Structure formats: structure tokens, C-alpha cells
Amino acid sequence: MSGLPNVRLDSAKYVIAHESGNPNNCGPNALENEIAYMNRNKAKAFTSHWVGGGGRIVQIAPVNRVQYGCGPKGNPLSYAQVELARTNDKEQFKKDYAAYIWLLRELAKEAGIPVVLDGAGNGIKSHRWITDNLKGTTHRDPYDYLASMGISEAQFKLDILNGLEEVKRAQITEAKVMFNDTKTIPAVIIDGRTHVQVRNIADLLNLKLVYNNESKITKLYEVK
Structure with a gap:
């Protein structure tokens, strides 16, 4: 996206895992709709990446720069922030989830931070972790949406740690x-x-x- 602020991070400690939180946008064009919405509202909210549409990954903002995704406490510490578009299609979700896991892990490796979800210290953090530990935001994604699609919190953490064989084959x-x-x-x-x-x-x-x-x-x- 053009016209984004170019603000240096205080420190690259985290990669943030989000989901859109939009139950009204779950159709075949959900990914495109979310990106278009973020582009219209980038003065208030934007992240570096979106995932959806059957496993597509779209980068819309630079990594290693401040993004407006997880509040004033977390934003200056987040190397990248990844949003997951919603779907009602369980088969599409499998592809989206596989790409989501792969991207979060790859960005963490790229940033040189632990590939661990919501653990102590640096690592991959859910938006909920930022709310509970750093404050400055109230969102608690992505756990509820993942649970609605059959992915428990424990499974999400395990998949972040170990990766998915489906992604390696793909x-x-x-x-x-x-x-x-x-x-x-x-x-x-x-x-x-x-x-x-x-x-x-x-x-x-x-x-x-x-x-x-x-x-x-x-x-x-x-x-x-």
C-alpha cells in the first residue's frame, strides 16, 4: 500500500497472529474485501500481511517497520503482523490455516525470534497475548475463530512449534x-x-x- 508511515521499531521482538474478527465477510472474496478495507483505513489500522482465499499470502506493508495492528504498546515491538481472513468453507480453511502457520513461522525465523506462540520473552504472539500482557488494546484474536474451525489453542501452539507437513508438501x-x-x-x-x-x-x-x-x-x- 502507498502512503504508509515509515517508522522504525523500538525493537523487533514479536510477530503478531491476528484474524479479521469479521463474521460478515466470509465469502469467496473475503481476502480481497479485507485488504481493500484496510487500504481505505490505513491511517488507523494496517498490518504487513493477509492470508486467505485458499492459502494465498499477500504482503501489503513492509516488515520491520511500525504497523497499526496491536495497539501502541505492541506495534513498536512487532516485526510483522499477520491477519487471517475468515471463511465458512472448511476445506478452504485448511489451506488458509496451513499458509498462516507457514508464514508466521517464516517471519519469526526471518526476524531471528523464537518460533514459539505466546511463550515467555520474544516470539510469535497472539493479539490476545498483547492485550493480556502489554495492554493498549482489547482484541483477543485469533483463538475463537480458530476454535470455531476445529483448531484448539493447544493445537495452534503445537503447529506453530512444529510446522505442518501439508505445507512442506505444498x-x-x-x-x-x-x-x-x-x-x-x-x-x-x-x-x-x-x-x-x-x-x-x-x-x-x-x-x-x-x-x-x-x-x-x-x-x-x-x-x-
Whole structure:
């Protein structure tokens, strides 16, 4: 989003777990609606990320800068703040929840803080934890919404700690890369990036592949 304040944190201690708290916005466009609403009201409230729409992750503000998501006490200490859009679709929720867990864990690792939910000291914190421990806000999300979708508080904390196998599987997708609209070689998509084997490219283009163990450089030479 444009026009956001660029205020340095006092310290990067937390990553905040939120949910929208909006039971009237649970349809197929809930994620887009929430982002649009936040953009209209960013002078009062905004966070760095939204998750929803079947596992989509949208970053709308910079991390490691003050965001307006968890009150005046928590905002200057929060590296990132993640909102979860609501849905009434249990199958969509599974995808949203998996992305939510993955993102919270990744942001904590990125910030160098413990991947632990609502524990002592630095870490991933619920909005409820901020309310109970730092004050300056009254919201108690995301536990009630998660419970309504079958995720207990204990399960949420365990998933934050250990991650989800579903997410690990989803990160790698089989694919193909096509050359000149005629020939293809196998590939995989990992975290949104397409990877191919250099040897497959060499074979396709009739090139010689040479790897230098000392320089760690792989070179492709035209075969004469």
C-alpha cells in the first residue's frame, strides 16, 4: 500500500497472529474485501500481511517497520503482523490455516525470534497475548475463530512449534519447462521459483556439461 508511515521499531521482538474478527465477510472474496478495507483505513489500522482465499499470502506493508495492528504498546515491538481472513468453507480453511502457520513461522525465523506462540520473552504472539500482557488494546484474536474451525489453542501452539507437513508438501510442485514451444524438460516449483536440472538443459541443447570441483562452477560448452 502507498502512503504508509515509515517508522522504525523500538525493537523487533514479536510477530503478531491476528484474524479479521469479521463474521460478515466470509465469502469467496473475503481476502480481497479485507485488504481493500484496510487500504481505505490505513491511517488507523494496517498490518504487513493477509492470508486467505485458499492459502494465498499477500504482503501489503513492509516488515520491520511500525504497523497499526496491536495497539501502541505492541506495534513498536512487532516485526510483522499477520491477519487471517475468515471463511465458512472448511476445506478452504485448511489451506488458509496451513499458509498462516507457514508464514508466521517464516517471519519469526526471518526476524531471528523464537518460533514459539505466546511463550515467555520474544516470539510469535497472539493479539490476545498483547492485550493480556502489554495492554493498549482489547482484541483477543485469533483463538475463537480458530476454535470455531476445529483448531484448539493447544493445537495452534503445537503447529506453530512444529510446522505442518501439508505445507512442506505444498512447497514443491512438479512442472515442465518448454523450449521454443516444442521440447520440454522436467522441473519443480519450490516456493514460487522454477528449478531445472542443468544436465537436462545440456542434453536438450546438445551441450557438454563440465563441473569444476575447485571453483564450484558448472560450465556448458558447445559440442563440436
